[in-house]
Amino acid sequence: MSLEVESAGATLVDLLRWRALNQPDQIGYTFLADGDNEEIHLTYTELDRRARAMSAMLRSSNVAGRTVLLVFPSSLEFIVAFFACLYSGAIVVAAQPPRPNRPMDRFVVIARDSGASVVMTLEPIRSRIASSVAAINGLENLRWIATDGGADQDAAVWTPPDINGESIALIQYTSGSTASPNGTVISHRNVLSNSRVIRDAFQHTASSIGVGWLPMTHDMGLIGNMLQPLYAGFRYFFMSPEHFLVRPVRWLHAISRYRATTSGGPNFAYDYCAEKIAPAKRAELDLSSWSLAFNGAEQVRPQTIDRFSAEFSRYGFRRDAFYPCYGLAESTLLVSGGTKRAPPIVESFDADALRSKYVVMKKGCTDSARVLVGCGRARAAHQVIIVDPETRQQCPADKVGEIWIAGASVAQGYWQHSETTGQVFEGYLDGTGQGPYLRSGDLGFLQDGELFVCGRLKEVIVLGGTNHFSVDIEMTVEQCHPAIRANCVAAVAVEVRGAERLVVIAEVDRRFAAAVASQQHEAKDPSLVSVANVKAAIHEAVSRNHDLSAHDLCLVKQSTISKTSSGKIQRHVCRERYLAGNLVLVESRAQG
Template identity: 45%
Template sequence: MGIFGSMSRYQRTELNTINDILYHRAQGQTAKRAFIFLQDDGSERGVLTYAELHHRAQAIAADIAKYASPGERILMLYPPGLEFVEAFFGCLYAGAIAVPAYPPRKNQKLGRLEAIIKDCHPALVMTTQNQALRDQPTFEENMGYSLPWLCNEQVTSDLRPLPTLEVASPDDIAFLQYTSGSTGDPKGVMVSHGNLMHNEEMIRLATEHTEETVFVSWLPMFHDMGLIGNLVQTVYMGCQCVLMSPASFLQKPVRWLEAITKYRGTTSCAPNFAFNLCAEQVTEEEKAHLDLSSWTVAVNAAEPIRAETLEVFSEAFAQCGFSRQVFYPCFGLAEGTLIVSGCQKSRQPVVLHVDAESLTKDKVLSVDAESQNALALVSSGHEWYDQEIVIVNPETNERCAADEVGEIWTRGSSVAQGYWNKPEETKQTFGAYLVTGEGPYLRTGDLGFLNHSELYVTGRHKDFGNLR
């Protein structure tokens, strides 16, 4: 029967979901190393080929089916490691809805995690054995009831025949991405298989990724940029992803750049602060051993993008082969699956100088960089694929003029299905209409403007937390 067991259900030409694509990769790129996880010293703690990932996901899916029916939620509480990757695709193979979340710190009350559990009512908790030994007693004490727990180590990887699993359709919910608005109330964004496939294709188009792309990432895998932008995009493209823990990077930022050097990383994503941290802490002696010339897409997203950061990092690491045009500023959010806008690859980041005082009055006035009140804003790129972005007056629902700041609205096939179990919030956030009747649009809650089709994000709408 071989490594693919009885998965004949995937033997079809249509690649409608990421499940189909993983099976396709496992057949055509059997021995290719898909994921590598690094220890703090840079050595490889674990490796998954595409065939191994498929088989592990298949075995995990069979065990999930003992506890949960298709469509039921699986809470994923994993420390950094390849176990998360196996379990996430195992959930997808089982037709269950994955719920990635950050495991609680030791001796910490559940708090936000308890709210997530009460909202989505998981049928099963998945994690590693060590994490379960630490967290399971805390769960039972705080929740007042017990849930079944399944650890990766319990799942055997023999070649036993496995049951036929559910075939996912593009309309099925793949996972819930929990996000908190300003009210602090966790909301599970329902991301369908169709949303996921559309956004992955948009990422491919925007970044020009290929099978030769090499990701290097320290981002949390339960977060949308780490999960969708790194893990799922890797499988979508059939390329390779080198992972390390967030703590490994934060404790010693040069480890990130050393991994890019060693594995000839081509794409790596991070929030703005990470580039500042490297510029501040990486020493000249450490720079002497770095070669960043392979890096062609340096995604800067997830928080405000500072023009100064682009300059400081580029200057600090020019001697290591890094070029400023490698920076890839973009804009996205969980409710849009991930990416909403992005720039052209290998183009110098576009910086627009505007009058800071005018901006406080929601007016856009371009000025010279040397102007006394000049504020440098970095473009987050433009629309891709069939995604549409409009700037709207949030009080009147009218399109803003070209020189006005308004709320960023978007629509397209990447916009998620709404918030789990929250119909009113879903209607308010995902069901916005212009005064002309055009819609529905997703209200992002972010403020900005368009200039020559380039999106500039300027802040948050102060009343948006009340709407969510």
């Protein structure tokens, strides 16, 4: 039946109404409330009825064509509120609830920038943050609606909104990995187009089963996890991100228990499982049903693929289940991906040549090689080209350039930011005038149609006239000493006496920090509790692999490195904190 979904209509409202009519009793979503066994279900009919009823709560607020801020944890309540907004003709803006006793910076940026006048949330969240938000300039007049606090409205009085495929469905705020978040304007047509791309690329059918934990405020969690099962007509089981982070084995247990075929996340999630799940906790896993393990949202690392495959192969996981892919919010989600059940494409390239923006194959994994994982080919309805960002001319096959994208999934621009929209969404090739293209800000190249991503354009560090990718330096640092935490290093450039210099900020394991604080020199290996030895290892590795000398090395405590909701390092935030002197360093007493 999923193959008939293209006839459902032009909007997400049409899609859900079509599912409710044709598959009324099918369970679409199951929320694991405790992260384990406590199941709460939602059928297509129940979702449709509750969305129509909740939209009646919005009628008096005149939200048609206007932004509504959804502040929910990942939950069935979020899904209902999301569709209630669409059923009212409103524009969804989703934001994570601010954590208790933590800054509300991202929430405030999104609330102000979106111009929302109505906030939908749960009563415990409203009672905790509404008064604080009301004290913030520009947010005094927000109307708060607690969806769990009122009587159920009559769904029968609902009337369809006046929307079409070109109407704005949602504003997806970017992760903010390189700058302040921008609101990406995504139409109903964009979502349905990308949903079809994902379904075809992942070979989803009505018999597929999904499991996930990604936040629904993130594009991968919203488009890839929440909306894709509705589009393809299969069942989706999910837990909160917090339940995964506290006990990552819950994710794999859910895949095993429900015989999931599709699940995935950013690169760090696979490293996190390999690092945190003890062998004794793996005994009951059966991952043999997991036929597609997508890996995206941040750079895919070959070491991660190798480690996770080796650690979990005895529990039924197959290396060829890995599905490296590339996407971004500005193209709704997915842009490129490989072939299901084909092993990931991993190639070695000359690192010095890449830094000079040339592509030269290299045999073996030597110190002078950089190993990259291919992110597949541009999927149907997309065009990907590689362009010199300075000349705006298309690059030959042996050159690294900026990844430019065209297609039906490319969003409409940035909300209320016409100048930035022109810079990012209106790329035209010099000479031919071909375009418009979305300028991704990512650097990469195509080899026989396979897309390889090198890094971010804004995160290339130029030192001594040579280009260096931040991610390369960070990987070197991670691997040079066991005290340094994986995916928790930021390499940034700062200006010192008129010249750019390298600063490395690295998180160290909690046990190492505690040992340094108490100066446990009686440890079996004294180097493991010596700040000087860790710094020496970093200096030596960076010098050997990159021919660089770091101006400063900052060892910081666990959970210090700023990250986005998908685990991307926020290097610009780390740099700002360094320059402001706001990093709390791990230092020995002798050094302090």
